[in-house]
Amino acid sequence: MSTTTRPPRAPKTNRIGLAVVDYKGAKTTLCAGCGHNSISQRIIEAFFELGIAPWDVAKFSGIGCSSKAPAYFLGLSHGFNGVHGRAPALATGAILANHKLIGLVTSGDGDTASIGLGQYMHMLRRNVPLVYIIENNGVYGLTKGQFSATADIGSKLKNGTVNDLPPIDCCLVAIETGATFVARSFSGDKNQLKAVLEAAIAHRGLAVIDVISPCTTFNDHEGSTKSYAYVKQHDEPLHEVGFVPAFEEIEIEMEEGSVREVEMHDGSKLVLRKLDGDYDPTNKLEAIRTLHEAAGKGEVVTGVLYVNEHAPTLTDLLHLVDEPLATLPEAKVRPPKEALEAVIEELR
Amino acid sequence: MSVTELSPLAAGEDRLPKEIINDFSIQVATVNGSGSQTANLVLMRSIFQMGVPVSGKNLFPSNIQGLPTWFTIRASKQGYIGRKREVDLLVAMNPESAQEDIQSLHPGATLLYDAALKLPEIRRDVHAYAVPFDKLVAPVCPEVRLRKLVRNMIYVGVLAHLLGIDLEEIHKALFKQFGPRKKKAAELNWGAVQAGAQYAADNLEKTDPLRIERMDRTQGKIMIEGNAATALGAIFAGATVVTWYPITPSTSLVEAMMGYAKRLRTDPETGKSTCAILQAEDELAAIGMVVGAGWAGARAMTATSGPGISLMSEFVGLAYFTEVPAVIVNVERVGPSTGLPTRTQQGDILFTSALSHGDTQHPMLFPSRPEECFSMMSEAFDLAERYQTPVFVISDLDLGMNYWMSDPFEYPDKPIRRGKVLTAEDLDRLGGFARYRDVDGDGVCYRTLPGTPHPKAAYFTRGSGHDEEAKYSERPSDYMGIMDRLARKFENMKRDVPAPVVEYNEDASIGLICYGTSVYATEESRDQLKQEYGLETSHLRLRAYPFTQEVLDFIDRHARIYVVEQNRDGQMRLLMKMALNPERAAKLRSVCYYGGLPLDALTVTEAIVAQEGL
Numbered sequence: 001m002s003t004t005t006r007p008p009r010a011p012k013t014n015r016i017g018l019a020v021v022d023y024k025g026a027k028t029t030l031c032a033g034c035g036h037n038s039i040s041q042r043i044i045e046a047f048f049e050l051g052i053a054p055w056d057v058a059k060f061s062g063i064g065c066s067s068k069a070p071a072y073f074l075g076l077s078h079g080f081n082g083v084h085g086r087a088p089a090l091a092t093g094a095i096l097a098n099h100k101l102i103g104l105v106t107s108g109d110g111d112t113a114s115i116g117l118g119q120y121m122h123m124l125r126r127n128v129p130l131v132y133i134i135e136n137n138g139v140y141g142l143t144k145g146q147f148s149a150t151a152d153i154g155s156k157l158k159n160g161t162v163n164d165l166p167p168i169d170c171c172l173v174a175i176e177t178g179a180t181f182v183a184r185s186f187s188g189d190k191n192q193l194k195a196v197l198e199a200a201i202a203h204r205g206l207a208v209i210d211v212i213s214p215c216t217t218f219n220d221h222e223g224s225t226k227s228y229a230y231v232k233q234h235d236e237p238l239h240e241v242g243f244v245p246a247f248e249e250i251e252i253e254m255e256e257g258s259v260r261e262v263e264m265h266d267g268s269k270l271v272l273r274k275l276d277g278d279y280d281p282t283n284k285l286e287a288i289r290t291l292h293e294a295a296g297k298g299e300v301v302t303g304v305l306y307v308n309e310h311a312p313t314l315t316d317l318l319h320l321v322d323e324p325l326a327t328l329p330e331a332k333v334r335p336p337k338e339a340l341e342a343v344i345e346e347l348r
Numbered sequence: 349m350s351v352t353e354l355s356p357l358a359a360g361e362d363r364l365p366k367e368i369i370n371d372f373s374i375q376v377a378t379v380n381g382s383g384s385q386t387a388n389l390v391l392m393r394s395i396f397q398m399g400v401p402v403s404g405k406n407l408f409p410s411n412i413q414g415l416p417t418w419f420t421i422r423a424s425k426q427g428y429i430g431r432k433r434e435v436d437l438l439v440a441m442n443p444e445s446a447q448e449d450i451q452s453l454h455p456g457a458t459l460l461y462d463a464a465l466k467l468p469e470i471r472r473d474v475h476a477y478a479v480p481f482d483k484l485v486a487p488v489c490p491e492v493r494l495r496k497l498v499r500n501m502i503y504v505g506v507l508a509h510l511l512g513i514d515l516e517e518i519h520k521a522l523f524k525q526f527g528p529r530k531k532k533a534a535e536l537n538w539g540a541v542q543a544g545a546q547y548a549a550d551n552l553e554k555t556d557p558l559r560i561e562r563m564d565r566t567q568g569k570i571m572i573e574g575n576a577a578t579a580l581g582a583i584f585a586g587a588t589v590v591t592w593y594p595i596t597p598s599t600s601l602v603e604a605m606m607g608y609a610k611r612l613r614t615d616p617e618t619g620k621s622t623c624a625i626l627q628a629e630d631e632l633a634a635i636g637m638v639v640g641a642g643w644a645g646a647r648a649m650t651a652t653s654g655p656g657i658s659l660m661s662e663f664v665g666l667a668y669f670t671e672v673p674a675v676i677v678n679v680e681r682v683g684p685s686t687g688l689p690t691r692t693q694q695g696d697i698l699f700t701s702a703l704s705h706g707d708t709q710h711p712m713l714f715p716s717r718p719e720e721c722f723s724m725m726s727e728a729f730d731l732a733e734r735y736q737t738p739v740f741v742i743s744d745l746d747l748g749m750n751y752w753m754s755d756p757f758e759y760p761d762k763p764i765r766r767g768k769v770l771t772a773e774d775l776d777r778l779g780g781f782a783r784y785r786d787v788d789g790d791g792v793c794y795r796t797l798p799g800t801p802h803p804k805a806a807y808f809t810r811g812s813g814h815d816e817e818a819k820y821s822e823r824p825s826d827y828m829g830i831m832d833r834l835a836r837k838f839e840n841m842k843r844d845v846p847a848p849v850v851e852y853n854e855d856a857s858i859g860l861i862c863y864g865t866s867v868y869a870t871e872e873s874r875d876q877l878k879q880e881y882g883l884e885t886s887h888l889r890l891r892a893y894p895f896t897q898e899v900l901d902f903i904d905r906h907a908r909i910y911v912v913e914q915n916r917d918g919q920m921r922l923l924m925k926m927a928l929n930p931e932r933a934a935k936l937r938s939v940c941y942y943g944g945l946p947l948d949a950l951t952v953t954e955a956i957v958a959q960e961g962l
């Protein structure tokens with residue numbers, strides 16, 4: 001990317017002295033070519049490049065091929081593969097227990113948009129500080145290829161069945177409901193996905209990334225709107241996404257007016273190089289309009305749709321002590337004897 | 349209407365005991381939403397202040413306004429605080445239910461009724477007093493809008509006079525009930541009490557035998573609802589994450605906790621909270637958050653009731669299989685389905701004991717009184733973290749939502765135990781760990797918390813099959829190894845669950861087993877059986893599942909065992925049958941009540957008398 005002047009090759013170790021292998025997980029058991037594997041790869045790279053200690057990260061997922069993914073990246077991070085559609089609750093609870101954790105969720109389109117839609121919406125409106133990735137393939141991979149709620153009207157299953165129900169757009173829902181960082185990307189677009197991931201990790205509140213992630217086994221054929229070929233053909237990037245972490249003090253050289261910068265709360269920068277138009281990702285209404293227009297044209301808009309670095313998060317609103325609740329000492333969590341005596345006195 | 353006209357009992361009065369002192373029940377029948385709760389609590393508290401053991405039960409409908417509701421107060425010099433089936437004194441304020449309520453009175457009972465009620469006929473075999481509530485309330489409460497609420501205080505005044513409750517005590521109880529911030533409202537209500545007392549003094553001639561006299565049996569005691577006691581227990585147990593979804597009768601538990609947390613769990617230095625309380629979108633999310641928080645190291649809990657418990661089953665299975673501590677308070681109400689949502693039952697015992705699909709077993713604690721609601725929260729958290737598993741505290745609507753006389757709570761005497769958690773230093777020393785390896789041979793393995801700064805700290809928690817290292821496995825031996833260890837772990841919990849309370853009677857060949865709020869009727873029934881039928885009994889009150897050795901010993905020492913409980917199917921008896929050998933199981937009989945009202949002693953006595961053929 002020309003907006004940043006990073007060294008051409010990633011160094012062997014990152015700023016905390018770890019190598020890429022320290023960010024890997026177990027060997028994947030997903031199908032060869034599955035989009036979910038590419039996403040795992042980008043997660044590994046993003047955390048490595050940002051130099052985040054894996055033990056500061058907690059991974060969560062529901063059930064599905066996409067929810068198996070956390071086993072295949074960040075093996076040095078704790079992970080919790082829970083129940084179908086309910087990763088938001090697990091992750092919210094863990095963040096309440098320890099708001100210092102960097103929470104990362106991978107979910108599927110079935111997991112998020114069907115069984116888990118309720119939890120998804122409530123996680124959004126609470127702005128739970130998490131990175132929430134939807135590995136969206138338009139089908140239920142793990143139960144062998146039924147349509148999910150994100151399948152487009154007219155999209156065909158392998159056996160010829162045509163979907164005739166409108167899709168739920170997880171990005172639209174996210175923007176409307178309270179997520180403060182919303183992006184759409186494609187598992188096949190390495191650079192964009194990695195940059196989006198890095199910005200999402202730097203974001204203070206809830207970051208939702210809907211990644212179109214083709215299922216090579218059940219939904220990668222002619223007639224599917226979630227196949228590699230279809231998405232490549234209809235991908236309409238809003239901008240070229242770049243990310244400059246706070247620790248990289250780099251001057252961005254650019255032509256006047258050719259990029260938009262969004263300053264993240266930690267001093268890092270989201271750098272959006274303009275393509276055809278000038279897209280403003282801090283404008284909620286523009287984001288919503290853009291998604292509706294793209295859907296009408298059968299296009300897949302990708303990029304950072306919406307960012308708001310200023311909204312309070314769930315943990316801000318709860319006004320909790322700075323230390324993680326999980327490990328507070330007894331003296332902090334059990335009031336003294338006199339406190340009990342005072343309460344009892346009032347009950348006499 | 350003069351009283352003598354209505355009380356032909358005067359003639360035959362010598363049949364009746366002259367005075368009944370500190371041993372009768374009062375039932376107040378009103379309309380839901382009419383603000384009678386305050387009046388009833390003032391009445392109850394004043395009897396308590398007179399030193400007389402007392403209990404109060406709110407029998408209310410699932411409704412915000414308009415349906416009939418009853419409040420029963422029982423004064424008992426013997427200290428029986430279970431529900432009494434017969435009503436000795438009825439306060440009839442509700443035109444809807446008055447006719448039926450009055451019909452159900454026993455001859456010789458006392459009736460106080462609103463003179464404005466158009467009663468076709470007043471029973472001539474009860475002591476009846478008419479009070480013109482509307483006339484009395486007008487002068488003391490000029491504001492018309494408030495009269496509906498204030499008029500209830502008039503019966504408090506009338507009863508104070510009739511029963512001989514010291515007006516000073518009423519005054520004290522009333523001002524305590526309203527609290528320092530509602531002084532004006534208290535003054536207004538106090539006016540109504542005085543008007544009632546004055547009316548009674550001027551117009552009513554006492555013919556009934558009921559009296560309250562000072563005793564000293566409530567000295568040092570407190571009055572509290574079970575749910576508030578549980579909330580306080582959780583605050584002192586060091587709960588740090590509380591997630592919930594509103595449902596009667598558990599709502600008031602978390603609402604009480606919010607108040608206590610603000611007061612007791614705000615860090616004095618920073619003004620910030622050490623307890624996160626979050627209203628979830630449903631019970632699926634509430635328990636999911638608890639499991640996530642427990643996994644991350646918090647003392648996490650939720651409180652719910654029947655329908656919520658049903659929804660929680662999938663996550664509870666996950667927590668059981670992945671070995672995550674959690675505390676779930678189930679304040680039981682009447683099921684199945686919506687059932688009788690504002691009535692009490694012990695109907696979730698079997699379902700909870702094995703909540704989730706697959707083979708699961710969950711420990712349950714059964715508080716009977718507010719002291720145990722308080723202390724069992726510490727025990728529940730210690731147990732959950734010691735054994736890394738969900739623990740259920742099973743209360744019920746009767747215990748949770750009613751006010752109880754209670755001893756003051758004792759400050760927890762043991763330090764908080766967080767269980768087997770490895771720190772980064774431990775990992776340095778050990779060089780690593782396997783999450784599901786039974787190193788100590790007690791079935792409980794070591795865990796680490798996310799965020800532990802060590803490259804060897806992480807493990808992957810999954811609800812799917814796993815081996816000792818928490819890696820995915822479908823190997824039969826791995827799966828069975830984990831399941832067998834979980835069973836061993838459950839077995840070992842017997843060492844740490846609260847022991848039953850046992851009272852052996854050397855002359856008894858039958859034993860009664862009860863748990864939770866069934867204890868009140870059971871204890872009273874034992875006295876009835878002895879006094880009226882000469883039947884001696886022993887008694888064991890269960891305080892936990894799994895069942896401990898004391899339970900087996902108790903069964904062995906008796907020919908027949910009656911398990912007293914509040915559900916249709918005898919769920920605890922069935923659970924015991926599963927856990928016992930056939931010889932012991934054959935001794936078990938059931939005494940079941942499932943009408944939704946708190947269990948009363950006569951019901952227990954009659955059932956045992958019938959089965960014993962007495």
Ligand SMILES: Cc1ncc(C[n+]2csc(CCOP(=O)(O)OP(=O)(O)O)c2C)c(N)n1
Nearest residue numbers: 064065066084108109110111139140141142
């Ligand atoms: C309560 C429940 N119902 C049904 C299932 C079966 N199930 C497993 S995965 C899945 C769908 C997964 O689809 P998606 O979230 O899109 O993930 P993908 O496999 O496509 O990545 C279903 C229905 C389940 N595990 N739990």
Ligand code: SF4
Nearest residue numbers: 031034065141215216
């Ligand atoms: S079935 Fe589809 S989603 Fe699942 S692993 Fe295979 S390619 Fe991926």
Ligand SMILES: [Mg+2]
Nearest residue numbers: 108109137139
């Ligand atoms: Mg899918």
